[in-house]
Amino acid sequence: MARRLKPPPAVVLGQSGEAAGMATMVAELVRANLADSPGRCRIARRARGSVVLLADDRSLGVTVTFGDEQVVVDASPAADAPVLAGPWLTMATVCAGARSPLAAVARRELHVVARRPFRALLAAGYVLKVPRSIGAGADRR
Amino acid sequence: MPDIYTSEWYDAVRDAINAGVGQLRSVPEGRFVVAVEVVGDGVSPYVDAATERRFLMEIDEGSCLWYRELAPDEDERAHLDGRVDYRFRGPATVFDEIAAGLLDPVDVALRGAIAVKGDMRLLLRNAEHVASLLEAYTNAVSTTWPLGQPPYAGAGPDPHGSLHQQGAATGA
Numbered sequence: 001m002a003r004r005l006k007p008p009p010a011v012v013l014g015q016s017g018e019a020a021g022m023a024t025m026v027a028e029l030v031r032a033n034l035a036d037s038p039g040r041c042r043i044a045r046r047a048r049g050s051v052v053l054l055a056d057d058r059s060l061g062v063t064v065t066f067g068d069e070q071v072v073v074d075a076s077p078a079a080d081a082p083v084l085a086g087p088w089l090t091m092a093t094v095c096a097g098a099r100s101p102l103a104a105v106a107r108r109e110l111h112v113v114a115r116r117p118f119r120a121l122l123a124a125g126y127v128l129k130v131p132r133s134i135g136a137g138a139d140r141r
Numbered sequence: 142m143p144d145i146y147t148s149e150w151y152d153a154v155r156d157a158i159n160a161g162v163g164q165l166r167s168v169p170e171g172r173f174v175v176a177v178e179v180v181g182d183g184v185s186p187y188v189d190a191a192t193e194r195r196f197l198m199e200i201d202e203g204s205c206l207w208y209r210e211l212a213p214d215e216d217e218r219a220h221l222d223g224r225v226d227y228r229f230r231g232p233a234t235v236f237d238e239i240a241a242g243l244l245d246p247v248d249v250a251l252r253g254a255i256a257v258k259g260d261m262r263l264l265l266r267n268a269e270h271v272a273s274l275l276e277a278y279t280n281a282v283s284t285t286w287p288l289g290q291p292p293y294a295g296a297g298p299d300p301h302g303s304l305h306q307q308g309a310a311t312g313a
Contacts, residue, residue: 020253028261060251075253088247089268096266130262 008034009044010070017076019060026053026062027073029095030127034071040127044071047127049120050081053095055088064124071127082121086110097130142283145240146187146194146210150284155198155205157281161273168203169267173226175200176217177236185233186288194233197221203270227264231255237291239279246275 011031013023033040047066054061054077061077077083084091084101090109093099104110114121143149162168177196181188188194197220198208211217217225235254238244249255257264264271 019251021249021255021257022251022253024253025251025257025261025265029265032260032262055251058248058251060248088251089272092265092268096262096268098266098268130266 005038006041008041012070012072014063014065014072014074015076017062017074019055019062019075022053022055022060023062023073023075026064026095026128027071029130030064030071030073033127033130037131043123044127045069047120047123050078051120051124052077052081052083052085053091053124053128054083054085055091056085057087060088061085064128066120066123083113084110084121084124085113095128095130097132101125101129142285144287145237145284150282151196151208151210153282154278155208157277158205158274161277161281162203162270165203165270165273167269169200169263169270170202172199172201172206173263174198174221174223176225176228178228178230179233179236180231182232182234184293185237185291186293187237188233197225200274225259227257227259229255229257234291234293237293239275240284241286241291242279243291246279247272 008031011027011034013027017023030044034044044066050063050065052061052063061083063072063074063076063078063081065072065074065078086094086104086109090099090104094101094104094110101110105112112121143153175198177198179188179194179196181190181192183190192213195211195215195217196208197211197217199206209220211220229250231249231254235244235249239246239249246255250257
């Protein structure tokens with residue numbers, strides 16, 4: 001008998017805030033990644049806690065919170081969560097998998113403020129990262 | 142200098158987009174169609190209140206192939222083989238202020254004043270290209286404003302709240 005696959009965790013927009021557009025983009029990114037990737041679903045189900053993604057060149061941030069069978073994206077930064085911060089363009093290309101987050105942190109283009117729980121930050125990094133198979137651009141270098 | 146929202150102005154924007162694409166390290170593969178919906182808000186003199194101006198644009202390997210403004214009752218599907226990949230919708234005053242260099246389009250999108258619909262994964266993966274497109278729209282074309290230039294007197298000191306906190310376009 002075939003095992004029934006669990007549906008992906010729900011992705012919901014939480015509290016409104018200044019970064020409403022950024023929250024919608026991040027929520028749609030996570031929703032699409034979870035729909036395509038059982039591995040990302042597993043990580044999203046197991047993770048607990050919140051992560052702030054801060055576009056520090058625009059003073060805008062969102063909070064991604066992992067909970068029971070859902071991921072909530074709030075349009076403002078939580079005060080007590082670990083933070084991944086950097087310019088929006090760098091943040092976007094790292095989230096999209098076009099650049100390595102480790103390389104961006106090593107080059108100090110992104111920085112991490114690791115308040116606990118740090119594991120939520122690692123989970124968010126994986127869940128947000130777009131699979132390489134999606135829409136790679138044509139390299140002109 | 143072309144008037145805003147005329148064929149000449151969109152030709153100039155298209156040329157600016159295509160000139161900018163030549164400077165990019167990578168471009169999105171394939172074709173995609175972008176729809177822009179500029180909604181009359183009773184403040185901008187270029188779009189009547191309770192109406193909207195709609196535009197379609199096709200991008201191929203990063204370059205703008207064509208754009209067209211749709212008539213009010215025209216079905217956008219008549220011009221498409223497939224579907225619209227990205228849709229940008231917002232108040233006319235916001236679009237006008239972006240074109241005048243008063244608002245940063247990336248800031249506007251992140252704050253939600255212009256709604257963006259489409260596959261966010263491709264959009265973020267091609268963020269450098271998107272920034273180049275927006276830069277062309279914002280800063281690359283000298284525009285004339287025959288009915289008056291933003292900021293509009295009737296809009297009050299800050300009609301879009303915190304949108305103006307970041308100042309003029311920062312080049313994304």
